[in-house]
Amino acid sequence: MPDSAAVLVPFLLVALFVVGLVAAVLFIVRRARERVIARLTREGLERRSGPVRLTLRFRDYRAPGWRLGAFSIKPGELVLTAQGLVVVFPQALRLCGRDLSNLTVAVEGTRLSLHTDAPFEASGDVRVEFETDEAEAWNAALLARGAKATTG
Numbered sequence: 293m294p295d296s297a298a299v300l301v302p303f304l305l306v307a308l309f310v311v312g313l314v315a316a317v318l319f320i321v322r323r324a325r326e327r328v329i330a331r332l333t334r335e336g337l338e339r340r341s342g343p344v345r346l347t348l349r350f351r352d353y354r355a356p357g358w359r360l361g362a363f364s365i366k367p368g369e370l371v372l373t374a375q376g377l378v379v380v381f382p383q384a385l386r387l388c389g390r391d392l393s394n395l396t397v398a399v400e401g402t403r404l405s406l407h408t409d410a411p412f413e414a415s416g417d418v419r420v421e422f423e424t425d426e427a428e429a430w431n432a433a434l435l436a437r438g439a440k441a442t443t444g
Contacts, residue, residue, distance in 0.1 A: 325382040329371065332384070336374030339433050343369055346381060347421040355414030358385075370422065372433060376412060379420055386412045387420070388439075395439040399431045406434075407442075 329340075346368040350360035368381030377388040377395065387408055388395050394410040404427045406420045424430065435441055 321382050325380055328380050328382060328384045332371050332373050332378055338374060339372040339430065341370040341422065341424055343367060344422040344424060346379065349419040351417040353414060353416035353418060387418060388412050392434055392437040392439040395434065396442040397431055397434045397439045398442045399427045402427050404430050
């Protein structure tokens with residue numbers, strides 16, 4: 293029967309390595325998001341959701357460097373600047389430019405749903421949903437910038 297210390301030490305080393313690797317990845321992702329937010333702040337930050345769980349649906353999305361047809365739920369945030377609406381997860385995806393007329397917005401309680409079939413400098417269909425206590429304030433800010441209200 294093997295010595296328990298001989299089995300435990302390699303296990304602990306592997307566990308420590310995995311925890312360190314996960315921590316490093318999380319640190320890198322956080323720093324990437326912070327750099328993107330700093331860049332967006334220079335555009336004239338109007339509203340920021342803070343960290344939220346985003347539900348993203350891309351159908352036939354095509355843009356320079358992007359080609360997506362996916363559904364995912366991931367951490368990120370929504371940022372409204374003077375230059376447009378951006379989803380950060382941690383890379384930045386600009387949904388709309390200054391004119392938000394191609395965006396429809398729906399509020400159901402604390403859930404904000406956004407949809408565009410004409411994303412900024414791209415083609416395809418994009419839907420973004422997230423929960424926030426500020427859903428009505430987001431709705432008002434987006435409608436003031438030209439988005440269209442819809443139900444559901």
